[in-house]
Amino acid sequence: MGIVINQSFKNTITTYLGFGLGAINTLFLYTEFMSDTYYGLVAYILSTANIMMPLMAFGVQNTLIKFYSTFKTKNSLNSFMTLMLFLPLALTIPIGIIGYISYDSIANWLSQKNDIVGDYLWYIFITALAMAYFEVFFAWVKVQMKTVFGNFMKEVFHRVGVMILLFALYLEWITVEQFLIGLVGVYVLRMLAMLVNAFYIRLPVFRFYKIDKLSSILKYSSLIIIAGSIATMILDIDKFMLNNYIEIEKVAYYSVAVFIATVIAVPQRAMHQIMMPLTAKFINDNNREELKDLYERSSLTLYIISGFIFLLIVLNVNELYHIIPEEFSGGISVVFLISIAKLYDNLLGNNNAILFNSDYYRMVLVFGVILAISAIVLNMILIPLYGINGSAVATLIAVAVYNTIKVIFVKLKYGMQPFTIQTLKISGLLILCVLVFYFWEFPFNPYINITLKSMAIGLVYAYLIYKLKVSADISDMFNTYLRLKR
Template sequence: MGIVINQSIRNTIITYIGFAIGAVNTLYMYVKFLGDTYYGLVGYILSSANILMPLMAFGVHNTLVKYFNEYKTEREKSEFLTFILFLPLLLVIPFSLIAYFGYHQIAGLLAQENLIVYDYVWQIPVIGLSMGYFEIFYAWVKVHLQSVLGSFIKEVLLRILISISLFAVYFNWITPIQFVYTLMGIYLFVMLLMKWFAFRVRFPSFTFKRPSNSKAIITYSLFIILTGGIANLFLEIDKFMLNWYVQIENIAYYSVAIFIATVIAVPSRAMHQITYPITAKLMTENKLVELNELYKKTSITLQIIGGLIFVGILTNINELYVLLPKEYSGGIFVVFTIGLSKYFDLTLGNNNAIIFNSQYYRIVLFLGILLILVTVGLNMIFIPLYGLKGTAFATLLSITLYSLSKLVFVVFKMKLFPFSINTIKSFGVLITTFLVFYFWDFGFHPILNIALKSILITFFYTGLSYYFSLSEDINLILNKVFKRIGLK
């Protein structure tokens, strides 16, 4: 668990630096510099590209992690990596032809409610392809346990480049229309940069020969396309469907709320970068005892860290929205509902990595398809009735059902269980912290309120978690910190 904690901490720090930059972009620069209409357009384009990403990558970013450790010789690894690099072209080429010749029909369908979308639909597959190959090259370095620079490129550099472009809009160096094109160029650039780093870590010796298990690779990749697409649909289908029912400005309001709620999931994203390949290795070696221990540790660690962020957001949400234009205030309910679903998902630890690297991975496909149908149906019902609140509620139900179904499957089928008595204690700490601080207002400027309350919450919540020894790994890190500053 040492390498997990070490790189997870680095990835978490990098990711939160990225989120800090992203927070400035999302909560201020997009709102003030770009305006609601083009902000909504950008949100729609990026959400649609994220939905396409697993298709553009052919799912091989997960396949690379799953099968890499099975190859022992350098020749076998070269054959595998070459196969992985070119496999996505099986879908990219025909998909590109369909998109090119059917552009007017596709764009017309997507622009029924918001005509501004029509001229930018072609950017969706380009950005989706960039995202897809970025993840492939990112997986390339993950299997060599060198994920930190990849995290920096994805979480920090990307947002810095966007910030620079938004400043360019502010100083009238480029127009909002040109910013949309610049954004596409940024995603292409970071993909090429990730490729450069991946090839520095291990330059491929191109061997155009199918691996002996190519059938299993293709089958698993097709599965990942579907399951990865389902996972991305859960994250992005709300914004995609909002475009059909409401004015595009509402996507801007919803994007802000989703960004705030998504901060809760950052620890999971950071830890996932290193636990995924370790989980794959443990399952390949059939070390179920070690796997179950890793499962419990990731669960309680993520619950504690994510719980601190969750309660910090909930207790400061009213002050935060005072800083935004009144039009955005409807997103408070979205933050509460989506945040709750993210918190529950955190408590499942490396649940996804376990399922995707097991022989039972196909079960997720069945569950995912069923719940996507439920999600689309709920959105079709609730968006026309309740707008942003409706799609948030639909998303909460869908994600919770999906996460719960995967948990039940792992518990009963694989005999692995992530929870302990500390899970209940940690939830109790969260509830106690929320009740103590939610109704507490200093009466100062909102930014000062948020800063003071956040500091107090951090000490209170962390102190209780440390006192009850909820996580061995977190206590170990805190003890090292105390020793360095002379408190222990």
């Protein structure tokens, strides 16, 4: 457990550091140093590359982790690892050839609303390829129980690189075209650094012997492609589709709003590494009592923590938008809608861990496909009517329906659900705080107002959470802190 706790702690620190750097880039540097049109283009390139990444990786990043420990001899393991290195090429090469042959047709389709997009298709392809192989090499070290460097590269490295490029753009050391080339270069460099680290930890030995589990491996990889594509699609399909309906600078406004709301997801990402192995153990041991307890406790803990972040965001959003350029203020409604979606994600606790470690994994993929189709259809209907707000509504509806289906499915198959009377108390507290604090503003500059209001919200929220005794885990943390202060 020592190595797990140690690496989890370090990974949590780098995750928060990465989000902090991302906030500086997203809210201040991009908005001040780059035109809205090119900012929207950057958001589009990265979102589209992110959508393509699971397909180009061929699910190898998950397949490697699942099957690595099942190979007991050196020859069989080396053959498996060789397959994992080359398997992504089975899709990336055909995609590249199709892109080369059909470049003009694809460019014309994607440029119907914004002509600028058509000139940067190869930037998308190269970035997606770099993202895909980064995940492969990260998985390569994960199976060796070495995750700290990879997590730093995943969360921090590219954001530092982007920050350097943005300052270089501001100082006129580079042009915006050179910035875009540098952006792609940052992701390629990140992939190469991960490659060096992976091969330093475990140097590949190329073997092309027959693999006994080949059909199972390919079947699992194919299913994981669907799962990974759905997960990333829900995060980025809105920005991809917005390009086809509205001016590309509005994609930048939407991206800023979504990033602000996505901060709510940080606690879930930090706890995910802990909840996955615990959930798998309880399911494998058929320990329903402990599984139910973890389900409820993880839901409560994440709801309390993410609820506090939710309050800080929605209650300070007006002041926050006074800090960044005025034209971005159209994204305030998007912040509210996506924040609710992210809060609902946290409310589910370890629901995903239960489903993905259960025998019902394929059913989850069916739900995911339905969700992806729903999100696309809703975006097609709502974006032309309401612009970026319509896309946010589409995302909220799709996520709400998907999460509700998952809760019902676990209830039917396992006879448990994460909600308790304490969930209602927390919901009531969140609503009360929104009603009390939303229209309460201090007469100072935005930075002071955000600081003072956040302190007031924090004190009231912490006091009421402690007094209401909604979570034994949170109460124990408070009691430990209070004993130390005495």
